[in-house]
Amino acid sequence: MKRTLILAAALLMGAAASAQQALGPASGITSPEINPDHTVTFRYRGPKAVTVQLQGDFLPGRVDMKEGRDGMWTYTTEPLTGELYSYSFIVDGVRTMDPNNIYQNRDIATWTNIFTLSAEKGDKGWYYEVHDVPHGTVSHVWYDSPTLGMKRRLSVYTPAGYEDSPKAKYPVLYLLHGSGGDEDAWLDLGRTAQIMDNLIAEGKAQPMLVVMPNGVYFNSASPGAAVNMFQPTMANSRSDSTAEIEESFPDVMKFIEKHYRVKKDGYSRAVAGLSMGGRQSSRLARRYPGTFGYVGQFSGVAVPSGDNDPELAALFAAKPKLFWIGVGKDDGVKRNSLILKDYCDQHGYPCEYYESDGGHIWRNWRIYLTIFAQKLFK
Amino acid sequence: MKRTLILAAALLMGAAASAQQALGPASGITSPEINPDHTVTFRYRGPKAVTVQLQGDFLPGRVDMKEGRDGMWTYTTEPLTGELYSYSFIVDGVRTMDPNNIYQNRDIATWTNIFTLSAEKGDKGWYYEVHDVPHGTVSHVWYDSPTLGMKRRLSVYTPAGYEDSPKAKYPVLYLLHGSGGDEDAWLDLGRTAQIMDNLIAEGKAQPMLVVMPNGVYFNSASPGAAVNMFQPTMANSRSDSTAEIEESFPDVMKFIEKHYRVKKDGYSRAVAGLSMGGRQSSRLARRYPGTFGYVGQFSGVAVPSGDNDPELAALFAAKPKLFWIGVGKDDGVKRNSLILKDYCDQHGYPCEYYESDGGHIWRNWRIYLTIFAQKLFK
Numbered sequence: 240m241k242r243t244l245i246l247a248a249a250l251l252m253g254a255a256a257s258a259q260q261a262l263g264p265a266s267g268i269t270s271p272e273i274n275p276d277h278t279v280t281f282r283y284r285g286p287k288a289v290t291v292q293l294q295g296d297f298l299p300g301r302v303d304m305k306e307g308r309d310g311m312w313t314y315t316t317e318p319l320t321g322e323l324y325s326y327s328f329i330v331d332g333v334r335t336m337d338p339n340n341i342y343q344n345r346d347i348a349t350w351t352n353i354f355t356l357s358a359e360k361g362d363k364g365w366y367y368e369v370h371d372v373p374h375g376t377v378s379h380v381w382y383d384s385p386t387l388g389m390k391r392r393l394s395v396y397t398p399a400g401y402e403d404s405p406k407a408k409y410p411v412l413y414l415l416h417g418s419g420g421d422e423d424a425w426l427d428l429g430r431t432a433q434i435m436d437n438l439i440a441e442g443k444a445q446p447m448l449v450v451m452p453n454g455v456y457f458n459s460a461s462p463g464a465a466v467n468m469f470q471p472t473m474a475n476s477r478s479d480s481t482a483e484i485e486e487s488f489p490d491v492m493k494f495i496e497k498h499y500r501v502k503k504d505g506y507s508r509a510v511a512g513l514s515m516g517g518r519q520s521s522r523l524a525r526r527y528p529g530t531f532g533y534v535g536q537f538s539g540v541a542v543p544s545g546d547n548d549p550e551l552a553a554l555f556a557a558k559p560k561l562f563w564i565g566v567g568k569d570d571g572v573k574r575n576s577l578i579l580k581d582y583c584d585q586h587g588y589p590c591e592y593y594e595s596d597g598g599h600i601w602r603n604w605r606i607y608l609t610i611f612a613q614k615l616f617k
Numbered sequence: 618m619k620r621t622l623i624l625a626a627a628l629l630m631g632a633a634a635s636a637q638q639a640l641g642p643a644s645g646i647t648s649p650e651i652n653p654d655h656t657v658t659f660r661y662r663g664p665k666a667v668t669v670q671l672q673g674d675f676l677p678g679r680v681d682m683k684e685g686r687d688g689m690w691t692y693t694t695e696p697l698t699g700e701l702y703s704y705s706f707i708v709d710g711v712r713t714m715d716p717n718n719i720y721q722n723r724d725i726a727t728w729t730n731i732f733t734l735s736a737e738k739g740d741k742g743w744y745y746e747v748h749d750v751p752h753g754t755v756s757h758v759w760y761d762s763p764t765l766g767m768k769r770r771l772s773v774y775t776p777a778g779y780e781d782s783p784k785a786k787y788p789v790l791y792l793l794h795g796s797g798g799d800e801d802a803w804l805d806l807g808r809t810a811q812i813m814d815n816l817i818a819e820g821k822a823q824p825m826l827v828v829m830p831n832g833v834y835f836n837s838a839s840p841g842a843a844v845n846m847f848q849p850t851m852a853n854s855r856s857d858s859t860a861e862i863e864e865s866f867p868d869v870m871k872f873i874e875k876h877y878r879v880k881k882d883g884y885s886r887a888v889a890g891l892s893m894g895g896r897q898s899s900r901l902a903r904r905y906p907g908t909f910g911y912v913g914q915f916s917g918v919a920v921p922s923g924d925n926d927p928e929l930a931a932l933f934a935a936k937p938k939l940f941w942i943g944v945g946k947d948d949g950v951k952r953n954s955l956i957l958k959d960y961c962d963q964h965g966y967p968c969e970y971y972e973s974d975g976g977h978i979w980r981n982w983r984i985y986l987t988i989f990a991q992k993l994f995k
Contacts, residue, residue: 336714
C-alpha cells in the first residue's frame with residue numbers, strides 16, 4: 240500500500256479541519272451513560288445555571304440534578320429495564336435538549352432526546368436496538384394517487400434477502416400512523432426496521448414487507464419531503480380523513496403490488512395502525528372484506544354501528560385469521576376498544592384483545608407491533 | 618359515504634388526544650417567517666430571559682433580538698437571497714434550538730435549525746427546496762463488504778421513472794462525504810435528492826443514480842442505523858481511511874451493478890466527494906484508471922507525488938471526460954487544490970478548476986454538486 244501520498248494528504252488536512260462548519264461539541268462529556276448495573280447517568284455542563292432538572296419517561300416527575308465541579312450537573316437513575324426512553328433537561332425552567340446526545344426523535348412538532356437500553360437479550364429494548372443481524376432495506380418512494388389527485392410518499396421496509404431472492408414473493412403488512420404523524424413516524428418513533436430485523440433474525444416473525452403510507456390525505460409527504468416547510472400539528476387529524484384514506488388506499492396497494500414481489504391473496508396481507516391509523520385499519524378491513532387476512536388496531540378502533548353492523552358481519556364472513564385489538568389501560572380509547580371487543584364476543588367474532596399498562600403512547604405502539612408482527616402469515 | 622361511524626369515532630377521539638405523548642408546542646408562533654420581501658422574521662418566547670440573541674450563516678455575527686409584549690423576542694433580517702440557511706438562538710448565553718421550527722440538520726454531532734428560501738425560480742435556494750416535480754426514490758440498503766469483513770449501509774437515489782422503466786439503464790454518480798459524516802450526510806446536509814429532482818425536472822441533469830456509501834471504513838452505518846448509539850466525531854477521519862476505502866470500493870460497485878439497472882462503462886460512472894471524500898474520489902480515480910469517466914473533488918484533493926506522478930499519468934491516459942476541482946477561496950485546502958491544478962496545467966491534463974466564495978462549508982458543497990451534476994453523462 241502506498242502510504243506516502245496519503246500521509247501527506249492527512250497532514251495537509253490539519254489546516255482544513257479547523258474550518259469545518261460544525262466540529263461538534265467535542266466536549267468529552269458522555270450523556271447519557273448506561274452503567275453496567277443498568278442505571279443511567281445524565282450530565283449537563285452549565286456553570287451559570289441556577290437549577291438543572293431532568294424529566295424522562297423513566298421518572299415519575301422532574302428530578303433535580305446535582306451540581307459538581309466545573310458546573311457539571313449530574314443525575315443517576317435507579318436500574319432501568321430494557322426500553323427506548325425519552326428525556327429532556329430543564330435548565331432554569333426552560334426545556335433544553337442534551338447537547339451531548341445526538342439521538343432524538345420527533346413526535347408531531349416536538350423533538351426529544353432518546354436512548355435505548357437492553358438489560359438482557361430479547362427484552363423490549365433489545366428489539367428496538369440495532370444488532371449484528373441481517374438488515375432489511377428502507378426506501379422512501381413516491382407513488383401516484385389518482386383518487387387524491389397527487390403524488391404521495393410512502394416508506395417501504397423490505398426484509399434482508401429480498402434483493403438476493405429474485406423469485407421469492409413476500410407477504411405485506413400495511414402499517415398506519417396516528418394523527419400528526421407521517422410516513423416516517425413508524426420508522427423513527429416506532430423502530431419498525433429494528434423490530435422487524437430482530438424478530439425475523441430470531442425466527443419469530445416471517446420475512447415480510449412493511450408498507451408505511453402517509454395517512455393524512457391532504458399531505459403528500461412528511462416535513463422536509465413535502466413542498467413547503469410546514470409545521471405539523473394535530474390538526475392533521477380532520478374528522479373525515481379516515482374516509483378519504485379508505486377511498487384512496489387501493490392506490491397504495493396497486494403501487495406496491497405492481498412494483499414489489501408480494502403475494503396478492505388476503506391471507507398474505509395485514510393492515511394495522513395506531514390511534515387514527517387504528518381507526519383507519521379498522522375501516523379499511525370493513526370496507527374491503529377479504530382483502531386483509533390480519534387486522535391490528537393499536538389504541539384506536541372504529542366502534543360498531545348499532546346492534547348489527549353489516550360491515551363487521553361481512554368482514555368476519557370473509558374469515559380473517561386475526562383481528563387484534565391492543566390498548567393501554569389508561570388510554571382514553573380503551574372504552575371504545577372494549578365496546579368493539581364486547582361486540583365481537585356477543586356475535587361470536589374471534590377478536591383478540593390485549594391490554595397493556597399505560598396510555599396513548601409510542602412505548603405501547605412499539606410493544607403492540609412487536610406482538611402483532613409475530614402473529615402474522617404463519 | 619357513510620359518515621355516521623366516522624363522526625362517532627372522531628368525537629370519541631377527543632378524550633384520547635389529550636393523552637398523546639407529544640402534542641407539539643401548539644404555540645401559534647411562526648418562526649422563522651419568510652416575508653414577501655425575503656426578509657425573515659425570527660420569534661422566541663422567553664418571558665424570563667434577560668438576553669436573546671440570534672446567530673446564523675446569513676449574519677456577520679450574533680445580533681440582539683428585541684423583547685416585545687408577552688416576552689416575545691423578535692428579529693427581522695435584511696432581504697436574503699435564495700439559499701439554505703442555518704441558525705440558532707442564544708438565550709442568556711446558552712445556544713438553544715428554535716422550539717417552533719422542526720427543521721434541523723446534524724453535522725457530525727451538532728444539530729442546527731435550518732430553513733430554505735428561494736427568491737426566484739432557479740436560484741440556489743430553489744434547487745434545495747422540494748417542488749411539485751417528479752421525485753426520485755431514496756433507499757437505505759445494506760451490502761456485503763468482504764474486503765472490510767462486514768455488512769455496510771449505503772444510500773441510493775434512483776431518479777423518478779426508474780421503477781416504471783424496467784428496461785432502462787442509468788449512469789451512476791458515487792458521492793462521498795467528509796470526515797465525521799456518513800451515508801446520510803449528502804441527503805440531509807447536501808440536499809442531494811432535492812437538487813437531483815429539480816435539475817432532472819428542468820432538463821439540466823441527466824437521470825442518474827446517486828450512490829452515497831459510508832466512507833468511514835471502520836463504521837458500518839450512520840448513528841441510529843449502526844450497532845451502539847455512538848457519538849460521531851472528527852476522529853472518524855483516521856489517516857489511513859482513504860486507503861481502506863480505495864481497497865473496499867469495488868465491493869460497493871459490485872453491489873450496485875448487480876442490484877440496480879446501471880450502465881457499466883467508465884463514461885457512465887462518476888465519483889465525487891467533499892473534503893475527506895474529495896481525497897477519496899481523487900485516490901479512487903488514480904487507483905482504478907478508466908473506471909470513472911467523471912471525477913469531482915470538492916474541497917479536498919490528493920496532491921501529486923513528485924514531478925511525475927505515475928498514477929495521475931495513468932488516470933489521464935484513460936481520457937476521463939471531466940476532472941473537476943471545486944474549492945472556496947477561504948478554504949484551508951485551497952493551496953492543495955491549486956497545487957493539483959498547476960500540476961494538471963504543466964502536464965497538459967484537462968482539469969477544470971472552480972473557486973467559490975467562502976470556506977470549508979456545506980453551502981459550498983451543495984453549490985459544487987449542483988454545478989458538477991449538470992456536467993455529467995452528456
